[in-house]
Amino acid sequence: MHVPIIENSFKRALNAGQLQLGAFMALADATTAELMANTDFDWLVIDGEHGPNDINSITRQLQSLAAYPVKPVVRLKDHNVANIKQTLDIGAQTLLIPMVESSGQATQLVKAIQYAPKGVRGLGGGLTRATRWGAITDYLHKAEEEICLVLQIESPEGIEELEGIALTEGVDAVFIGPADLAASMGYLGQPGHPDVCLAVEQAIEKVHTLGKPVGVFCGEPLQAKRYREIGASFFLIGADTMLLKTAADHLVARFRT
Numbered sequence: 001m002h003v004p005i006i007e008n009s010f011k012r013a014l015n016a017g018q019l020q021l022g023a024f025m026a027l028a029d030a031t032t033a034e035l036m037a038n039t040d041f042d043w044l045v046i047d048g049e050h051g052p053n054d055i056n057s058i059t060r061q062l063q064s065l066a067a068y069p070v071k072p073v074v075r076l077k078d079h080n081v082a083n084i085k086q087t088l089d090i091g092a093q094t095l096l097i098p099m100v101e102s103s104g105q106a107t108q109l110v111k112a113i114q115y116a117p118k119g120v121r122g123l124g125g126g127l128t129r130a131t132r133w134g135a136i137t138d139y140l141h142k143a144e145e146e147i148c149l150v151l152q153i154e155s156p157e158g159i160e161e162l163e164g165i166a167l168t169e170g171v172d173a174v175f176i177g178p179a180d181l182a183a184s185m186g187y188l189g190q191p192g193h194p195d196v197c198l199a200v201e202q203a204i205e206k207v208h209t210l211g212k213p214v215g216v217f218c219g220e221p222l223q224a225k226r227y228r229e230i231g232a233s234f235f236l237i238g239a240d241t242m243l244l245k246t247a248a249d250h251l252v253a254r255f256r257t
């Protein structure tokens with residue numbers, strides 16, 4: 001049996017400059033992921049950096065999301081080549097990788113998603129969901145085209161190296177993380193500080209000028225509009241955890257008064 005490779009609609013949307021509104025999912029649960037897939041978000045990030053996810057919970061969430069048009073992304077916790085290999089092998093096609101600070105790191109991350117001789121991704125073949133256990137018979141030759149590598153910039157060092165990182169061949173897009181950027185700029189817990197917002201704006205403008213898709217976490221519609229105007233096209237605007245917490249607090253408060 002031959003199954004065609006799954007096209008990466010997130011990669012295509014980014015390359016077409018289409019607005020993509022997304023959310024983090026840190027509840028690490030397949031049913032929650034399915035619930036989130038039944039909203040109007042364009043993309044959802046299974047968060048393996050801060051959420052209590054492991055390779056099994058990420059697999060279950062990818063399986064949940066596969067039944068819906070929403071575009072799944074997995075954020076990894078580090079740059080480990082073996083983690084990247086396993087995450088691709090369970091069928092993730094878009095990876096968001098945090099804390100990238102140099103073009104050297106970007107080059108290593110690109111190699112991690114490519115098979116030899118270009119890269120270092122090990123061959124899982126029929127053992128993997130990525131190949132639908134061998135049913136996607138041309139997976140090896142088509143995989144790279146359908147993988148989307150998004151690197152997260154969230155430090156002054158990363159901002160300094162922005163051009164080299166964004167222009168590294170094989171890097172599909174850049175995502176700015178204001179929370180860690182604020183902390184590393186000396187404004188811990190103040191991602192909305194004017195100096196941080198200015199750095200975010202300058203980074204967005206730079207990546208956009210370089211012709212690469214650029215995204216950012218931004219929970220404020222007006223600020224997101226501003227970021228959109230200067231070139232950002234994909235946004236994370238919230239998280240499942242934050243949505244549940246806010247709604248729960250709000251509900252109880254209405255009855256306590």
Ligand code: 3PY
Pocket residue numbers: 098154176177178179180181216217
């Ligand atoms: C950050 O802001 O530090 C993130 O990682 C994502 O928004």
Ligand code: MG
Pocket residue numbers: 098154177179180
């Ligand atoms: Mg961060």
